[in-house]
Each structure stands twice: as C-alpha cells, then as structure tokens.
Amino acid sequence: MSEQRSQHAVYDVLVIGGSGVDTVVRVDSLPVPLADSFGVPAIREWPGHTGGNVALGCRALGLEVKFLDFIGDDWIGGQVRERLAKGGVDFEPLISPTGTRRAVNLVDTATGRRMSFYDARDPGDLRMPRDFYLPHLRRSGHVHLSIMDFARHLLDDIEELGIPVSTDLHDWDGLADHHREFALRCDLVFLSAAGAGERIAAVMRDILREGRAEAVVATAGAGGSYLLTRDGSRTPRPIPATVPPGPVVDSNGAGDAYVSGFLYGRLTGRDLEECARLGARAGAHACTAEGNTDLIGPEALLSA
Secondary structure, three states, X not given: OOXXXXXXXXXXXXXXXXXXXXXXXEEXXXXXXXXXXXXXXXXXXXXXXXXXXXXXXXXHOOOOEEEEEEEOOOHHHHHHHHHHHHOOOEEXXXXXXXXXOEEEEEEEOOOOOEEEEEEXXXXXXXXXXXXXXXXXXXXXXXXXXXXXXXXXXXHHHHHHHOOOEEEEXXXXXXXXXXXXXXXXXXXXXXXXXXXXXXXXXXXXXHHHHHXXXXXXXXXXXXXXXXXXXXXXXXXOEEEOOOOOXXXXXXXXOHHHHHHHHHHHHHHOOOOHHHHHHHHHHHHHHHOOOOOOOOOOOHHHHHHO
C-alpha cells in the first residue's frame, strides 16, 4: 500500500480517458519525402494510447489501477480490452457511438522518432455520467486525467473530494485553450518540451503561477527532462536522460512510461527530483521495444 494513498482507497491510480489503437508504420527517415508510394516493413497495431499506456505502466510497477474510458463497440475496441486485460488493468469502459480512437504513427527506423496522426473522433457533447465515475473517484488515491474533453468535467468533483490529480498536456504550446483548464487545475502537470520550443520555461512558470500545480515536468526525449517546483528556482532543473538498456526501437509510449515511473515514485513517498529520475528510467526502457510490449517493473526501475 502506498504511503500517500488515502486510508480508504482501493486504487492507487484511477486513469480517466485516452485509450485507443496505434497503427505503426516504420519508415527510413522523417520527414517522409513526397512520393506516390513506399515499401515499408510489416505494419503493426498496438492498443494503448496515452491513458491506456499510463494505466499499463502503473500496473506493471505493481500499483493498483482502475481505468475508465469510452471505446467503440468495434473490433478496435476489442483490441483495447484484450491488451488491458493482459496487462492486469481493471478496465471499465462506456460505449461511444463514434467508435474507438485511432492513430497512425510514422516511426523512423534509425532513431525511433515518431510522427503521429491522431483521430480523436469523440463527439463534442460526449460526457461520462456522474453516477458512473463518482464511486470510483471515492475509492482512488490519485487520479490521472487524459486531456479528453469529457474528462475536464470531472475536475470539480475531483477538487471537492481533495484527490491529487495529474495530467499530460503532450505538445501544448502554452496557448491553445483546450489544454488550459487541465494545466491550471492539476497538481502534477506533464508536457513535452517540443510544443512550446524555446518558450518552454516560461510556459512552465505560467502553469505554476496561475494554477495549483506543485510541479511541472517537461520531457525532451533524448535531451532528458526539466522539473519546476514551487519550492525551487524559477529556472527548471534539468534531469538527465537515462541511457536505454538496449537499442532504441520505438519511442511511442515513452512519455507515458515516464509519467508511470514518476507517479510510482510519488505514490511511494519519494521526492520530486527522484520521481523525475524514475520517470526518465521508465521512459528509456519503453523505447527498447515496440508499442507497450515491454514495460518496466519495480525491481528494474529501482535497481538501476
């Protein structure tokens, strides 16, 4: 049982939203030159996406995980169910009339870098019923929200119940309105440094100044990550990247693995900088296999 977990919590982490299936196409290099057609290696499909990958990563680390989301009543949704069940995640889906989310990801075979084409497909009026999610909130020690539009409507209840909450803004540029409420109403905020580019430090400071976060983490792939906290300097602290334990095969899901490693550290009482180092270790490990097929366990995470 985690040290910071609520006395009555059944789940260490409740993940809301963000499942789907990635279709992965491996190419010689990115960007892909303009041409009518290319021959590529075998095209693979991996169920996961951001919320699914965080749920699987946390479960692989021994945390008790509940996952709530919308999927379609389709064969793609069946893949999501199967992968989460195989990973030991307690998944309780609702059916979306528009089907299961998908993405097509181009992956550079030389570097593992990726370019994603994301099909969110959720209708704008999609809502998770309160009587469905509220009992699960009350049984959870921590909530991780994917930035699905329907997930923002849980924030009032999460705040009223006093449950710590995290989110991943991915490549937010610090300007797009869709991400802002998540950025300002979560206790731990993750994002990619790529979205804001040279403005990333300013974006991180804005999140702390305007919101409730105790820490903001910007991931930068092989460049490591950056941590900014309320009790530290106004300059984000660099966290070195971990050298992967094998050849880099696929960077899909590396950021989600980082989040899982960080949350494991936080839920087991470690300080924020150590959490970031655990996140870096988990993210590096994830790059050595396709999809989310080789997630790091607690022994490997802590023994490095």
